[in-house]
Amino acid sequence: MVPTNPMEKSSLFPSGTFLFLLLVLLNVSASVAAPTPESVYTSFLECLTNYTKAQDQVSNIVFAQTNASFSSVLQAYIRNARFNTTSTPKPLLVVTPSEDPHVQGAVICAKSIGIQLKIRSGGHDYEGISYVSDQPFIILDMFHFRNITVDVENEVAVVQAGATLGEVYYRIWEKSKVHGFPAGVCPTVGVGGHLSGGGYGNMLRKHGLSVDHVVDAKIVDVKGRILDKESMGEDLFWAIRGGGGASFGVILSYTVKLIPVPEVVTVFRIAKSLDQNESATELVLQWQQVAPHTDHRLFMRLLLQPVSSKVVKGQRTIRATVMALFLGGADEVVTLMGKEFPALGLSKENCTELSWIDSVLWWSNFDNTTKPDALLDRDLNSASFLKRKSDYVQNPISKKGLEGIWEKMIELGKTGFVFNPYGGKMSEVSSDATPFPHRAGNLFKIQYSVNWDDPGVELEKNFTSQAKMLYSYMTPFVSSDPRSAFLNYRDLDIGTNSFGKNSYEEGAVYGVKYFNDNFKRLVKIKTEVDPENFFRNEQSIPIHPGPDTGAIKSGAGKLLHLTLYWSVMVKVGWLFILELFI
Template sequence: MSKSLYKRGKYHHGLFQIQNQLVFDKMVMKDSFRLSLAFLLLILHVSSSLASSDSVYDTFLQCLEKNTNQSDQVSNILYSPTNSSFSKVLSNYIRNARLNRTTTRKPLLIVTPTQETQVGAAVICAKTAGIQLKIRSGGHDYEGISYVSDVPFIILDMFNFKSIAVDIADESVWVQSGATLGELYYEIWKKSKVHGFPAGVCPTVGVGGHISGGGYGNMLRKYGLSVDFVVDAQIVDVNGKLLDRKSMGEDLFWAIKGGGGASFGVILSYKLKLVPVPERVTVFRIETLLDQNSTTTDIVYKWQQVAPSIDDGLFMRLLLQPVSSKVNKGAKTVRATVITMYLGTADQLVSLLGKEFPELGLKKEDCIETSWIDSVVWWANFDNGTSPDVLLDRDLDSANFLRRKSDYVQNPISKDGLEWIFKKLIELGKTGFVFNPYGGKMSEISASETPFPHRAGNLYKIQYSVNWDEVEIEIERNYTTQVRRLYSYMTPFVSKNPRSAFLNYRDLDIGITTNGKDSYQEGMVYGLKYFNDNFHRLVKIKTAVDPDNFFRNEQSIPTLPSKA
């Protein structure tokens, strides 16, 4: 069984090795003093935090008991740092190891509700205590916004909210926000072999964050985004009230379909419309190396023209990665990989690409014709033939180190431009691209239909991607610098005014808010990049439903500035 590009591998992080050298010169003595002082301050901070957490725990528990009428149960859903299970509960859904260091600020409490009333009570109690509430479903947010903060905070972890009710007669499904995409696909498959849902390819992603941020997958050219199939929802508002589509109103319902649910409340569940899938679909993966195939640049150039305009049932993802050369020892080259999902047979696909994309040289033996659910497993990079049961594995407490950014390309990059970019990839040595084609249904839906605005006019979306295993902070800085440099190099080739970004690929580099008096101006910096003109409508809705900005994070939707 092979590892997924998106599936988080398990890594055992050892402690830093400290060399014990008895060197008694002046500089070392100074360093020792600094280390001792830092260690003392850390101990004092931890002791203070634990004491504070104990106090918060008692107060919060009493508040939960008061607001749930379940005094014999709520203690089971509340974890403080003194609880032996606290670290395990916290790390289970941390998916980025760089945000789980010993120096990373930890929450005062973790609340793990199992019932709707407990969610409402948690909101009321956090609001009463004046403590920031972070909402986590699957933990795949790239910047850890759901479980990291610079101020004292509480995590509301929704992993127990995982109910999935499929109604094939109605061609719909109610799914709670803490369920994973893998679990959602599995339950649909159990009820029907000709229904599916257009969402992400990583099975451990939480439904709540994925859908509330837009949600896309390898059927987006045929059907659009996940949010385009949301027909109802349940949300707990700032007053702890449970609302559905009718009671929340169409403005708030619009906002949580791509505007980020955590800015407006706590998403409990979504009702989704299923889509038809054929009994047989086709997938393939083809690789070419720049230093072994002189047509690699031609293939990448042609991909830009074909992938966004070809048959809507075909999704061709393109990966560009710097790798070790097989012909020049010690050198780097670029590998281009085309990964495909086609809603049809292998014969149809070979014929289609033979006409539209002959440069790729696709043969029938390159293709795998399979069921939709098996294509889901294959896209998660498991071996072909692996049981769909693997989709139920949440892969707890697993994370590697990673950094991501995003961009949109609206005009094809020239061959000269591509060759220049390839040189930069090789120079940097580690960071790569994931190109996701648009077109098809994406070009038919208005930019204002949902908060997600990046529809017509975009050829493809770029994800900048780098993963690493080493724990040293200097290595992290090196790779983070690589990603930022590559992002800078791409400036001439991507969208402008604004330089757009994808909310589900959270990136704090493009702006943050401290949620103070300047939050509106700060929020506009990143808000226009994520939402373009839809940002202004989101701000008005936010101001109406959460005027005191209780639901906030480093990139939340701000409220309108006070007239005072």
């Protein structure tokens, strides 16, 4: 029976209960309100000031969106123009630490207010995940961490995470003309991301990966502690040498072992095209047989590009270009190629003998009059639009297969390949020595590459679709079960982990492609060192699923949990309120 006296109904719900519900609703509402840039700035700055005890200094390294320098600091290290548009999500803050306590405090304070922390060293991650997110986030930009200490006597260098590869090469050259370091050919790449993802360059067949020469490291963990190799333990030290440092903490520095380089090295570049009676197809067939198996001192990168024909106006053709570094003299490599790679047609006139540091400049496309100090130029605000993908090839591609690939490349229009040969030292290191698993059994790695100059949604869709279609076409020619990929060639197409979740299943989709059998060990280490999944991004290492782990402990998880709780409480609360007046 429905009561007719309103007082009878209200007696079932005392005023105290009603007030309590309102207070709960108001409290939950306040706790889950979307963070504003102003509130985050105030909370973060107060926390960081209390931690570092240096208010004036801290205020100079934290850039709110209202700061006049915010945009210039944010954009300086954006290396892919796809993520430098007005619609690109912006961080609530950019923090630019210059001392270890700044980094420690940033980790502690971001965690305390439940905001995602993105870590950027050079900004060359192809998908921009170090400086873009669909959720509220802070960027910890390490570009001030650029100190490099070279100890030639002990053949080591301590390199901070925000240093660039060009700076590393230059500082080594300052101290020694017969030492170097095996890392990438792009001088503006940041050390932190490059080494934590594996790192490779044109000496990998002789000396392996960058991480194969890391002998110590310093990292800030989720508790804000600074750990070195000894204090972090064997597992974590293993993980941050190829497993992606941003999944486990903030890399402060790596200590690396220098490698010997000869006083004279040789470089050459030879190009052939399909339309000039030059057998580019034969060149590529022989390259597959020679490049992964020849003298370990020789690295021959192969570039394959669809270009306008110089023979038939209006038609497209394929150009094959071999770029090489030989750790020795020209006479020796010419003789070697004459025996092993006659399709290349190498002569001494094609070769240039240089010092190792000058070869670094040559590979960076500087002219032969450029001085080594050009490597110190960080070339800020110079991003083009680009998309990259990767694959591994374990069996040579046949002539028929190559001819089909040429047709597809010409049909699509612009996407090209970079083939990087393996073998040599890469086949001698165990696949589980570091998280980077792509060692013996791989002939070469493919990078899919497309660049464009103008902004626009349709242009981006067109060019990224080209790369995806060529990637799909290549399926029969590349590795499978899993179809492997290289972490430093970030590619969100191969899988992502939804924000606010710790999905082991989602993480395994891309994780197994990047790390093969090493993925499980990485997950185990991640679960031990960061059980609340604070250090996360769209392709970070997930934690083990279980009742005591998951995103519910992370700031994002708490926000998600409170949001769900809020929605339930609102419904329940309104039902109570409606009941009062029915």
